[in-house]
Amino acid sequence: MEHVATWTSTFLHLRSGSKLEARSCSRATSTTVLLAAAALAAMRPLARCVLALPPAWQREPASSRSRCTVQRASWPRKVGLRVAGGLCPVRVNNNNNNNNNNKNNNYNNNNNYNNYNNNNNKLSRRSAGEAVGRVAVTGRWGSADCDRTCSQDGLSRLEDLATSLGEVTGQVEVEGWVRSRRKLADKLTFIDLTDASGERVLPTVFRAEHFEGPLVVAAAASGDPAEWLALAAAPASQEVSAAQRFEAYASVIRPGARVRVLGEAEALFSGEPVLRVRRAVLLCAGPDLHASAQVLFEVCRGALDPKEAVDALGLSDGLPALAELCRDLRTAGACDSVSELRRVSPATLRALESQAQLRRRALPQAIRTAADGGGRSLPVYTGFLGSGLEVATAVSAAHAKGRAPNPPTGSVADAILSLQAAVLGAAALAVVGWVQSRRRFDGDVTVLGLVDDFVATGPGLNVQAQGPELRMQVLLHPLLLAEAYGSTFDQPGSLGSVARLRMYSELCSTGSRVRVIGIPSVAAGEGQQCIYAVAVELERCNWKLQAVLRAIEYAAEGLLPSPEAARALQLPEEVGDEKNAGDALAALDATGRRWAAAEASRRLQGPASRMGHLPDSSTMALAALAKLRGAWAAEELEVAAEAAPALRPGRAGSRWSQKKRPQIEWVAAVVECLAASHPAAGTRPLRILDVGGGQGHLANVLAETFGPQRVSVRVLELGRAHVERGRRRAAGRSLTNVSFLQGDASVACFDEPGQQPDIVVALHACGVLSDVALGLACRYGAAFCVCTCCFRSNPELQVGGVEAHEWLEVPPEQLDALRLAAALTGDAATATLGMHSLNALRAGAVLRHWKPSPQTEVSGGPAAVAVKLSRFPAVYSHCNFVLIGEVCAEPPVLETLCEAQKILQ
Structure with a gap:
């Protein structure tokens, strides 16, 4: 007790039924805490204390922060405990132990588990180098009469x-x-x-x-x-x-x-x-x-x-x-x-x-x-399992063996007419259609809703659902699997196995197109037309990236036949034809498969896959700017991008290594061209302004690549957390030519001498922030490289004190219509037209507003800007339009704006 009395004052307030964590901030070693617990127990003999000490406590240095857990059964209402070494912060977690006496006693009564042949022999505790003890088995998994007879000792x-x-x-x-x-x-x-x-x-x-x-x-x-x-x-x-x-x-x-x-x-x-x-x-x-x-x-x-x-x-x-x-x-x-x-x-x-x-x-x-992934439990299917099931099972077995007839393929409307005229369950029929709906049930049961004309759903869409007379229900059920009849994986289209059934349940998602051979049945609801599927073929995969990736994985594993994969993914010949598509996809690594999936996703998009509503105003706005898009042709610009040492390599196949890092290296290569041709190059370090630069990934690359003798980089970012993290990153890399400024770019001012930017960069400046970055470049006569994205974001920002539509000189209604088209998902062609139109308007606005500054004057007169509308590779991002402006000695011919496209090539 003398030791307790001399300890420095730190109190752990302990309540009944509480669980405490004591974090030692000084030299509170495990021995000291044990003595404290023993002293407390001596003061309260009826109290029971269990002290769990992690092994790391005895290894950590004196200055480290350690933790221990104190659990007790019945403390007095409040007790003061002095612990050596100073203040120990305590976190109290109330832990109600009232249910300790209500523990589950049905451990041996799990009905499903009784169907297993469970191993319950004790593991043999052998020395290192010996095998783990084996377990005795009285039956096999799935046996109905397997009981738990092993010892529980x-x-x-x-x-x-x-x-x-x-x-x-x-x-x-x-x-x-x-x-x-x-x-x-x-x-x-x-x-x-x-x-x-x-x-x-x-x-x-x-x-x-x-x-x-x-x-x-x-x-x-x-x-x-x-x-x-x-x-x-x-x-x-x-x-x-x-x-x-x-x-x-x-x-x-x-x-x-x-x-x-x-x-x-x-x-x-x-x-x-x-x-x-x-x-x-x-x-x-x-x-x-x-x-x-x-x-x-x-x-x-x-x-x-x-x-x-x-x-x-x-x-x-x-x-x-x-x-x-x-x-x-x-x-x-x-x-x-x-x-x-x-x-x-x-x-x-x-x-x-x-x-x-x-x-x-x-x-x-x-x-x-x-x-199954931890999601909610799937409902039990109670639909049409009546007439036609025996016939469907027999046809499924015959189809797996290659003896079943191959009926002519028709539309959903033709199949519905055939069902109404034929005897139910008498003959097989084939139908091809779009998957309008998909429902999954417990036990690998899936119901597809096929239609002739797919109606996409999404924001802004307000169309009436198709009536039941235009939709056919297709049932994928395990009872129709023909594995007991000797099916093989070499039979195209046959379900034939659990793996293949699950594959089609995943790939036949909303927006895909399938061909189904099935047997008519009676549906639960009156007037519904339903068939049992005995064979399925994927005609066209869903355009979404995850669906395309799953199809590629199945093709690489051999579950999805090569001809079917080549057709459903619309694979080009250089990737793989109908004979070797599976082998070609299997040879790709994780990065290659994601690139192939991104390209296939764009090929599969179209009006039928559009997720949203395209109003007539957007269609009219796109048509009105067709000539402008022709004047500002945008093609992918390939630059010799080198690996940036300032960037972490990233995990193979990750989004960073596949998308973000290549974009940063691409922009850095473009900035290299802009810096080399700038009139002030070689006379002083060029000032680069990174608008919306976040944590400084791009800024650090530019600063480290060019060095303090060539450039100084300033990041203008609105978020305080990003600015603080960026400063720590730059300090960690010992970069002296990078600075961070927190502020709103739309009201930023760099009029003081020596502050005007020479080059403005913006990587994925969202919405109107791209216009703000271009406005800063125009105001200070700077070169620029602005990657645009998220065209409906930040509409409240102003460009040089005016609204965005005034800076672009277009009516606000037309600008909103173009933004809606550019943000459309599921229709890459239409979205590309919208993005192209908006960026062509921005290119024209730059030519109108750009003014040379005294710092960019060259011999013979002021400098001018040559504007180029380009695109980086689409595999990096679908928002890949980039506006590039080079400060040059002579102005381009405004009557032939297309000539400006050849600059930097």
């Missing part, structure tokens, strides 16, 4: 750990379903485990440095390693490192899987307790084809135990079946990536899909929702 209850993980000491063992997974870099993975109800969550963390190994997988495969080696043609001996085993489990443990883990509790930097995993066993793989394939890949690499894989996949034939699957993967050369599944035989794919379906059907509803 040593296995902790997940619901207990979820509520009291902070009080756990030593190693614990628990199993549960994977609800979510978050992978950070290559050595850290957070996984949330839950019970069948999905209500209790146990956070776990997998760290590569804590995951135990290495392991000799081959020796632990079975009682007779030679038998496994002979069956699977595996290497005779294979040493597996702990890092490889960590990578394997980080890949196979995904939402919908069931695992058993062994670890100890630890506190994160935020103070929240998590279970740090040292060992793990995969009890059940995820409920999809890729999860099954990933397990096989890890077995082939030697990072996952074959016996564990057999149990997780639910292979009824045991190791021989696994060996056959692995041998097929090795023979096909598909052991490196899930995208190589297209090389595997149809028999192997059907086997993997069958087991995945069994696992999916046995999942609890909450876990199935998590495996």
